[in-house]
Amino acid sequence: MAAPVTPKRIHCPWLLTPSGWRADQVLGLDDKGMIVDVLGDDEQADVRLPGPVIPGMVNVHSHAHQRLMAGLSGRRSKGAGSFWSWREQMYAAVALLSPQDLALLASWLYLELLEGGYTCQGEFHYPHRLAGADALASSTALVNAAEQVGCALTLLPVWYRYGGFGKAAVAERQAPFILEAADYLGLVHQLDSLAVGRPQLRVGVAPHSLRAVAVEELADLLPELPGRPIHIHIAEQPAEVQSCLEHHGCRPVTWLSRHIDLDSRWCLIHATHVDAAELKHIAASGSIVGLCPTTEADLGDGLFPAADLLDQGGCMAIGSDSNLHTSAAGELRLLEWGQRLIRHQRNVLVSPAGRHIGSSLWQHAAGHGARALDQPAGRLEPGRRADLVVLAADHPLLRGLPSDAMLDTWIMAEQPGMVDQVWVAGQCHVEAGRHRLRDALEAGFVELRERLVDQVGQA
Numbered sequence: 001m002a003a004p005v006t007p008k009r010i011h012c013p014w015l016l017t018p019s020g021w022r023a024d025q026v027l028g029l030d031d032k033g034m035i036v037d038v039l040g041d042d043e044q045a046d047v048r049l050p051g052p053v054i055p056g057m058v059n060v061h062s063h064a065h066q067r068l069m070a071g072l073s074g075r076r077s078k079g080a081g082s083f084w085s086w087r088e089q090m091y092a093a094v095a096l097l098s099p100q101d102l103a104l105l106a107s108w109l110y111l112e113l114l115e116g117g118y119t120c121q122g123e124f125h126y127p128h129r130l131a132g133a134d135a136l137a138s139s140t141a142l143v144n145a146a147e148q149v150g151c152a153l154t155l156l157p158v159w160y161r162y163g164g165f166g167k168a169a170v171a172e173r174q175a176p177f178i179l180e181a182a183d184y185l186g187l188v189h190q191l192d193s194l195a196v197g198r199p200q201l202r203v204g205v206a207p208h209s210l211r212a213v214a215v216e217e218l219a220d221l222l223p224e225l226p227g228r229p230i231h232i233h234i235a236e237q238p239a240e241v242q243s244c245l246e247h248h249g250c251r252p253v254t255w256l257s258r259h260i261d262l263d264s265r266w267c268l269i270h271a272t273h274v275d276a277a278e279l280k281h282i283a284a285s286g287s288i289v290g291l292c293p294t295t296e297a298d299l300g301d302g303l304f305p306a307a308d309l310l311d312q313g314g315c316m317a318i319g320s321d322s323n324l325h326t327s328a329a330g331e332l333r334l335l336e337w338g339q340r341l342i343r344h345q346r347n348v349l350v351s352p353a354g355r356h357i358g359s360s361l362w363q364h365a366a367g368h369g370a371r372a373l374d375q376p377a378g379r380l381e382p383g384r385r386a387d388l389v390v391l392a393a394d395h396p397l398l399r400g401l402p403s404d405a406m407l408d409t410w411i412m413a414e415q416p417g418m419v420d421q422v423w424v425a426g427q428c429h430v431e432a433g434r435h436r437l438r439d440a441l442e443a444g445f446v447e448l449r450e451r452l453v454d455q456v457g458q459a
């Protein structure tokens with residue numbers, strides 16, 4: 001199927017800009033799909049979009065392989081189940097996959113994420129060696145998948161060495177994740193080569209967690225890989241915090257901060273269990289907190305004090321993480337609802353400058369997400385990529401609403417069909433809510449899942 005063409009001038013009846021909604025705006029694009037100007041004149045537009053236009057959402061935390069087991073961990077076996085028992089099932093799923101399977105899974109997932117409003121994925125990739133192949137094979141599978149369906153990608157190859165705090169030995173099922181420092185540096189440099197000539201691909205750094213890397217070894221490694229985003233799972237589970245306290249006498253964010261200066265390159269994934277001092281430190285550091293509310297709810301992690309972070313001027317972004325859900329609207333809805341349940345208030349995360357929950361949350365998460373992934377995205381202004389989500393203005397629940405209320409409605413009262421089009425770098429990949437390759441890729445995904453589903457479910 002031919003790749004979509006890139007128009008030079010795109011008319012938007014309503015455009016969500018960094019300074020708010022603007023009517024009748026024209027995005028001027030260069031031949032790489034970057035925005036070069038935003039003008040109020042619509043006379044020479046090549047394309048006229050049919051509904052309000054918002055920036056594509058940036059997904060700062062995805063594990064593509066976990067899409068395989070979406071919905072398959074709802075069976076209770078021994079006891080109530082926990083993050084840790086879920087993790088055993090997930091490890092069993094990894095053991096079934098080849099790099100080719102991962103490519104298929106990721107293509108399908110990224111297609112679904114595009115339909116859900118995510119135009120850029122941050123893939124936190126640790127199942128490096130699948131079916132005996134080398135680490136480059138699985139990373140390349142992810143890069144090819146993103147290219148096939150047309151999303152931007154920041155690949156975050158994971159450094160993973162230990163099975164727990166105190167340099168505990170890894171379990172057998174964690175063996176495909178392990179890379180020694182020299183091998184890890186080699187992989188990152190191979191991926192840098194892969195990114196040459198691929199403007200939508202970035203390569204970051206991702207120490208898995210303070211369980212899986214020793215912080216002093218991390219402090220030695222990071223200067224070898226300067227100028228990149230750094231992502232880490234930081235404090236997802238109470239048992240993780242407890243183990244850090246037992247081994248190091250302090251909590252994970254504190255332990256990290258004692259060895260490494262947090263700054264704006266850092267994205268702290270699941271900073272769920274922080275104390276007041278840690279939260280204050282994160283907010284002051286310029287680091288971004290990466291939250292994945294549907295996965296955090298599914299795994300029984302807990303609720304992060306997001307409103308407290310914003311009150312202190314901190315920054316957040318969102319991720320689809322286990323990819324149980326693929327809608328950016330759904331992720332933001334649960335983020336807001338969690339804070340309402342904590343505070344017994346409504347519209348908690350509305351920005352001081354805004355009045356609407358939808359545009360406040362969307363702009364904040366997309367803008368900081370783009371910074372977390374080192375991508376020129378997340379804001380519709382010159383110098384950024386034309387990554388666009390067009391709302392379906394003719395949907396029965398949206399028809400006739402002002403743009404702000406349309407975005408509120410999509411996020412808080414989401415129904416199928418509320419997203420009309422999704423564009424990346426000035427190319428339209430989703431029309432009438434369906435990705436252009438959905439029909440071509442569906443059978444392959446279904447065959448893969450049917451082949452593996454029984455084995456995953458039995459783990």
Ligand SMILES: [Zn+2]
Nearest residue numbers: 063124233321
């Ligand atoms: Zn994760």
